[in-house]
Amino acid sequence: MSDVIVIGAGPAGLAGAIACAQHGLEVTVLDEFIKPGGRLLGQLHEERPGKWWNGIEESKRLHEKAKQLSVHIHCGVSVFDLEKAQKLWKIHTDAGTFDAPFILLATGAAEFPIPIPGWTLPGVMSIGAAQVMTNVHRVRAGKKGIIIGANILSFAILNELQLAGIRVERIILPEKNALSQHAAIPENVMESLLHASHLAPSRFLRIGSRLMKRPAFRNWGLQFYPKQGIKVNGTSLQLRKAAVEIVGKTKVEGVRTVNIDSRGNIMSNSQTEYEADFVCIAGGLYPLAELAAVAGCPFRYIPELGGHVPVHSETMETPLEGLFVAGNITGIESGKIAMAQGTAAGLSIAKQAAKESMIIDQKLDEAVRAIQETRQAAAIQFSPNIQQGRERMKKIWEELSAE
Structure with missing residues (x-):
């Protein structure tokens, strides 16, 4: 049994797995594609003159780092159900059932x-x-x-x-x-x-x-x-x-x-x-969030984020104990932002697992700031009003927490 199951081996999932493993957690990553990388595998563009974003090279870097930290990555595995049994999440797949107290959903986006x-x-x-x-x-x-x-x-x-x-x-x-x-x-x-x-x-x-x-x-x-x-x-x-x-x-x-x-x-x-x-x-993208719905996570419709998204905090936790989200499942943005969110989610999981909590608090604050800075510096925004959407979700989380 792992401490953390990450569903999705794209930029958010791999970054989250790395952050968890760096703080002593046993991590397993599941993805239905034949190799890790997710949407990174198809990305190749010039960000500014002379500087290129090569998604394949970035996915290789993340994959190698995850392997060095002994993260278990299983590709060609489809997840079809999630359920909470006492303090453990059960993840049902076509390769059997996996158990873990923490789940990171990093399932990305799909096309309209x-x-x-x-x-x-x-x-x-x-x-x-x-x-x-x-x-x-x-x-x-x-x-x-x-x-x-x-x-x-x-x-x-x-x-x-x-x-x-x-x-x-x-x-x-x-x-x-x-x-x-x-x-x-x-x-x-x-x-x-x-x-x-x-x-x-x-x-x-x-x-x-x-x-x-x-x-x-x-x-x-x-x-x-x-x-x-x-x-x-x-x-x-x-x-x-x-x-x-x-x-x-x-x-x-x-x-x-x-x-x-x-x-x-x-x-x-x-x-x-x-x-x-x-x-x-080309119909655009929407958050691929069915597994969060199956798990029972509450949703809100926020057009600026791409549609219906699971309710989550700035540290990527959901109202369901042990369930975290990162990447395009939370709103349509770039691969760099997905990685920043994955890192924040991994640190948030490590904090809840009580691994070096005093050190993690500072790292988590820095990770949340890194998300905001990456968003502000992004050359491309799929929604021009993404910040308003993020503010709406922040307010929803605060209201839910107050209740």
Whole structure:
């Protein structure tokens, strides 16, 4: 029996396991993928000129450190149930049942699916699947692609596909319906993208983006937005076109589109078809928190954090004794923030396990500050209002604790 079971071998899980093991705890990590690293395995981007973030190298570093500390890592293991039996948590998996007094849930995030007619054709995939194919398995998604969905995630992965020499012709929006919601409305999409305008690939786009932050300029810009879009590193960003169908007989052959107004409404007699041999659907991310729900953890809906998230403190504990969370299960942010949260969670677990508690108090305070500093320095934020979401959760925790 271990002292701690960590579910998820991504950046948060590995960092949490390391922090626990450094303070004398026996740690076991479970992950359903074939190797540790989680979303880090697909990440490769330039943070600032000359400085690259290589997720594969970062995952190797964390994995090696965990092994040096005798952390037991089991990959290819799926967890399907959690339950509390007296003072122990029982973790039921397809490889048997594991027991531990402490659990760290670091299950990460999943992609929102946006159903589009034809999306079951071979050659259609989520944007995250294209990232894994390219950066993990070194397999080309295709020769000529289209991304449906314009958000921070799709642009980050677009850059990675371009670095691998994969041609993405255009980025368009999904058709407006109950499932696509704000992702299909050019006004909303432009507003969200402007929060990352400092990352635009050219000085011209960065200056134009600053002007577009003013509502009057933004409305004017959408009204006269070029029909062929604006080039982003050679890929056309077409905010006034929406995909109504992915076409093909036995595989992807193209995408049928229509012109839309600034509110996403279809304009008559505007149908066009573009050729493609692969299509990526980018619906955004949401916290993958089903195991926390199965365990009985209370949730709150906080849109700024990506949806329904388990209630948790700044030190990553939940209202359930012995259950901790870290990473994108608590809100959609970067891998660096996930690692900082994992470290805080590991220290919080070590504190509750009464291992060197006087020393840990100071380390835990420093770890919480490190999360905040990492967030403030982040080049990319999936939600521009992430800090408001974190403040809302802090208030919820304080109110719950007072009760």
